[in-house]
Amino acid sequence: xxxRSPLFTLLLAGTGLAAxxxxxxxQDGQLIISTWGFNGDILDEVLYAxxxxxxxxxxxxxxxxxADRLNRVRVRxxxxxxxxxxxxxxxxxIADGLFQEIDRGQIPTIGEIYxxxxxxxxxxxxxxxxxxxxxxxxxxxxTDDPVTSWGDLWREEFAGRxxxxxxxxxxxxxxxxxxxxRAGVDAFENPDAAFAELEALAPNVLTAYGRSSELVNxxxxxxxxxxxxxxxxxxxxxxxxxxxxxxxxxxxAYANLNxxxxxxxxxxxxxxxxxxxxxxxxxxxxxxxxxxVDAPIxxxxxxxEEEAARWTYGAEVVEALRLPDYERLxxxxxxxxxxWEAIFAN
Amino acid sequence: xxxRRSPWLSLAAFAVYFFLLGPLVIVAASAVSDTEYLAFxxxxxxxxxxxxxxxxxAFLDTFWIxxxxxxxxxxxxxxxxxxxxFALKRHGVALPSWMGTFFxxxxxxxxxxxxxxxxxxxxxxxxxxxxxxxxxxxTVIVLPYCVRVxxxxxxxxxxxxxxxxxxxxxxxxxxxxxxxxxxxRAGILAAFILAFITSLNNVPVSLFLIGPGVSTLPIQMLIxxxxxxxxxxxxxxxxxxxxxxxxxxxxxxxxxxxxxVR
Amino acid sequence: xxxxxxxxxxxxxxGLVILVILVLPILDTARGTLDAxxxxxxxxxxxFDRGLNRGILWRTTKLALIVTAIAVVLGLxxxxxxxxxxxxxxxxxxxAAVFPLxxxxxxxxxxxxxxxxxxxxxxxxxxxxxxxGEPIGLLYTExxxxxxxxxxxxxxxxxxxxxxxxxxxxxxxxxxxxxxATPAATFxxxxxxxxxxxxxxxxxxVFTGSFTAYTTPVLLGGQRNTVLATLLYxxxxxxxxxxxxxxxxxxxxxxxxxxxxxxxxxxxxMNPAVE
Numbered sequence: 001x002x003x004r005s006p007l008f009t010l011l012l013a014g015t016g017l018a019a020x021x022x023x024x025x026x027q028d029g030q031l032i033i034s035t036w037g038f039n040g041d042i043l044d045e046v047l048y049a050x051x052x053x054x055x056x057x058x059x060x061x062x063x064x065x066x067a068d069r070l071n072r073v074r075v076r077x078x079x080x081x082x083x084x085x086x087x088x089x090x091x092x093x094i095a096d097g098l099f100q101e102i103d104r105g106q107i108p109t110i111g112e113i114y115x116x117x118x119x120x121x122x123x124x125x126x127x128x129x130x131x132x133x134x135x136x137x138x139x140x141x142x143t144d145d146p147v148t149s150w151g152d153l154w155r156e157e158f159a160g161r162x163x164x165x166x167x168x169x170x171x172x173x174x175x176x177x178x179x180x181x182r183a184g185v186d187a188f189e190n191p192d193a194a195f196a197e198l199e200a201l202a203p204n205v206l207t208a209y210g211r212s213s214e215l216v217n218x219x220x221x222x223x224x225x226x227x228x229x230x231x232x233x234x235x236x237x238x239x240x241x242x243x244x245x246x247x248x249x250x251x252x253a254y255a256n257l258n259x260x261x262x263x264x265x266x267x268x269x270x271x272x273x274x275x276x277x278x279x280x281x282x283x284x285x286x287x288x289x290x291x292x293v294d295a296p297i298x299x300x301x302x303x304x305e306e307e308a309a310r311w312t313y314g315a316e317v318v319e320a321l322r323l324p325d326y327e328r329l330x331x332x333x334x335x336x337x338x339x340w341e342a343i344f345a346n
Numbered sequence: 347x348x349x350r351r352s353p354w355l356s357l358a359a360f361a362v363y364f365f366l367l368g369p370l371v372i373v374a375a376s377a378v379s380d381t382e383y384l385a386f387x388x389x390x391x392x393x394x395x396x397x398x399x400x401x402x403x404a405f406l407d408t409f410w411i412x413x414x415x416x417x418x419x420x421x422x423x424x425x426x427x428x429x430x431x432f433a434l435k436r437h438g439v440a441l442p443s444w445m446g447t448f449f450x451x452x453x454x455x456x457x458x459x460x461x462x463x464x465x466x467x468x469x470x471x472x473x474x475x476x477x478x479x480x481x482x483x484x485t486v487i488v489l490p491y492c493v494r495v496x497x498x499x500x501x502x503x504x505x506x507x508x509x510x511x512x513x514x515x516x517x518x519x520x521x522x523x524x525x526x527x528x529x530x531r532a533g534i535l536a537a538f539i540l541a542f543i544t545s546l547n548n549v550p551v552s553l554f555l556i557g558p559g560v561s562t563l564p565i566q567m568l569i570x571x572x573x574x575x576x577x578x579x580x581x582x583x584x585x586x587x588x589x590x591x592x593x594x595x596x597x598x599x600x601x602x603x604x605x606x607v608r
Numbered sequence: 609x610x611x612x613x614x615x616x617x618x619x620x621x622x623g624l625v626i627l628v629i630l631v632l633p634i635l636d637t638a639r640g641t642l643d644a645x646x647x648x649x650x651x652x653x654x655x656f657d658r659g660l661n662r663g664i665l666w667r668t669t670k671l672a673l674i675v676t677a678i679a680v681v682l683g684l685x686x687x688x689x690x691x692x693x694x695x696x697x698x699x700x701x702x703x704a705a706v707f708p709l710x711x712x713x714x715x716x717x718x719x720x721x722x723x724x725x726x727x728x729x730x731x732x733x734x735x736x737x738x739x740x741g742e743p744i745g746l747l748y749t750e751x752x753x754x755x756x757x758x759x760x761x762x763x764x765x766x767x768x769x770x771x772x773x774x775x776x777x778x779x780x781x782x783x784x785x786x787x788x789a790t791p792a793a794t795f796x797x798x799x800x801x802x803x804x805x806x807x808x809x810x811x812x813x814v815f816t817g818s819f820t821a822y823t824t825p826v827l828l829g830g831q832r833n834t835v836l837a838t839l840l841y842x843x844x845x846x847x848x849x850x851x852x853x854x855x856x857x858x859x860x861x862x863x864x865x866x867x868x869x870x871x872x873x874x875x876x877x878m879n880p881a882v883e
Contacts, residue, residue, distance in 0.1 A: 060559040369716070430622035452630055
């Protein structure tokens with residue numbers, strides 16, 4: 001009979017483990033947040049840990065880029081309480097009815113942020129927690145001519161050294177608008193001309209990136225020297241490539257807002273509101289800016305010139321930015337995605 | 347037994363082995379580089395990247411999940427696979443000939459197709475949570491290895507020993523545990539290890555089944571490689587290779603490596 | 609009567625596991641592509657209507673064929689060498705070939721990032737040797753995918769071939785030699801035909817493996833060199849177009865099954881002794 005014991009022990013252990021791992025998911029007192037994977041260590045320290053301590057709750061993170069995470073929410077139909085999304089994706093989610101309406105009374109710090117960010121999708125939905133610019137970052141050591149315009153991406157000297165955001169990411173479609181401007185047309189009216197310009201850009205594009213950290217990686221490896229990107233990654237790129245700079249695009253740059261929303265089906269509504277309020281507070285916004293995570297959207301945050309250098313900062317800058325028409329971008333989304341993929345994802 | 351071999355053949359074989367093992371050596375060497383980026387040959391010497399593995403909570407968490415899924419999935423697969431292997435060997439004639447092929451289906455089906463179908467037609471359609479779905483998915487992908495390796499070890503088993511036990515009054519079920527099982531213990535161990543490693547390394551099936559707080563180690567490594575270029579992954583790779591070497595050495599000592607080749 | 613049902617009773621749990629968890633969900637996915645409101649087969653017409661998709665199908669097939677050819681070229685001499693080595697040495701050589709197989713695909717693809725990167729080993733060597741003047745882009749190309757997949761699957765080819773080559777009677781080759789056949793002729797006329805079953809099994813494994821691989825194309829091909837597996841993932845999880853993803857899944861299944869059946873048939877025709 002001794003022969004049977006090892007196998008049975010194994011079987012018992014196995015079924016026990018199976019039961020254990022199944023149970024692990026169904027814990028109470030969790031706040032599940034869907035967000036990007038960028039700067040996870042700092043967020044842990046500055047944002048999550050203090051909130052966990054104060055509210056006696058465990059924060060669980062679902063990470064990935066906008067599209068991945070939004071689709072996981074669509075697929076799973078619940079299971080996530082809060083979601084961080086870029087403007088365009090939030091709009092899609094609203095169209096699909098994925099968000100709960102928020103109670104602004106429970107988020108007093110909303111009053112402290114710039115007006116543009118208070119209700120980008122109407123009073124019913126979540127506020128922006130950061131504001132950024134979409135433009136060009138490049139290695140100034142790789143070229144003698146400073147980059148000052150979207151059109152510089154098309155330069156012959158950058159053959160095979162450009163990366164652009166994947167069409168499924170936050171700013172993926174904005175390159176089409178830039179291409180339209182280069183062709184001298186409104187890309188919404190005349191997409192053919194805009195995409196013809198993108199066709200001409202294709203030889204320069206090494207690969208498209210899906211995540212900001214992937215972009216940093218591409219610079220760090222020396223695979224690319226110039227990229228269409230959001231300004232919040234510049235600091236990280238400079239850590240790897242000290243000669244990297246943010247190109248002064250002037251009024252060619254686009255603004256983009258990232259927003260927080262509470263998902264339909266969340267049973268942690270009060271905690272979720274408290275968390276949004278916490279993230280918008282002056283103290284956290286300041287800490288995020290200083291630690292190089294996000295540009296502050298809270299008006300009361302004061303930064304030194306050095307601290308502010310990498311960010312979209314100050315009332316003057318914020319109010320001058322042009323916001324792309326995300327509603328229209330969403331309308332043409334499918335068509336543009338198909339055309340984009342035919343050029344860059346073949 | 348050994349015939350003469352042309353020096354060209356030796357050279358070709360040597361080149362292929364260089365191709366097969368060289369990259370792993372490069373990974374191992376760059377793991378100790380004292381640089382923020384991957385460098386080969388390594389610049390300086392540092393073990394801090396090994397230390398870093400244990401500081402990234404995502405690696406520890408997902409290693410634990412992967413370990414649970416691999417052990418539980420393998421045990422489940424053995425639980426159903428051992429009787430099946432026994433039936434195929436002992437009662438093979440009573441079963442249709444396609445039965446053997448049926449049990450290797452999980453190897454023939456593209457894993458990415460299986461992963462997607464699991465998500466679409468099981469997890470979402472039946473509203474099954476992530477962890478159980480991962481578990482049954484991994485059970486299926488390791489099942490063929492369990493059935494085949496256990497079958498192979500049963501091939502050397504003389505079933506008349508069991509017959510003898512039964513004719514002496516031992517109940518059939520008990521005769522299985524008392525006579526058959528002890529004789530194929532080595533095969534079961536080999537099957538367990540092979541299945542365990544297969545599960546631990548799987549990407550395509552797990553890919554579709556990650557969610558809040560649930561991911562597996564290979565998926566986490568994939569995400570990390572896409573995002574960071576420091577030697578952490580090289581260091582983690584070294585640890586996994588060491589684990590593999592240890593496991594193979596144990597198998598070699600106890601059973602001989604014939605089990606892996608079959 | 610108890611005896612008659614016993615075998616079925618024993619295979620039932622494992623059979624049910626495969627049937628319920630593997631076969632039925634895949635059939636369900638396949639069925640989903642057929643009852644589209646637009647009519648039967650519309651999903652497939654849509655798939656092939658896009659030039660992009662045809663290009664990706666062709667690229668995937670082409671890469672898998674090249675990888676299979678490379679695996680044959682690298683695997684044959686190696687397996688031959690192993691089969692003719694003394695017993696003790698042979699198992700060591702087999703272990704060395706198996707070891708990469710037991711290391712995960714992420715690790716093995718990652719190795720090639722280190723080698724092929726712009727600051728990687730290969731560029732360093734080429735620069736040092738003066739072959740190139742400045743680093744060239746090797747990563748995120750089809751070549752990178754081919755190298756990574758050949759690296760991944762050559763051990764499978766070697767193992768499949770060693771299995772059959774070991775059983776070839778060396779006396780047969782020595783006899784051919786002593787009758788005046790050159791080594792090359794012996795190889796062509798005696799060894800190669802006998803190795804065909806192993807070659808077929810190996811080719812099936814390498815081709816289907818390369819045709820459906822996900823990790824390596826993602827890491828080494830980047831966003832631009834899409835293959836069917838990465839397209840399937842993109843349609844399913846990024847574009848969220850499940851009918852399109854299901855269609856790709858079914859196409860991958862069909863190609864895989866067709867290859868397995870064709871090669872199986874070929875193997876039986878060439879050597880009736882093979883199961």
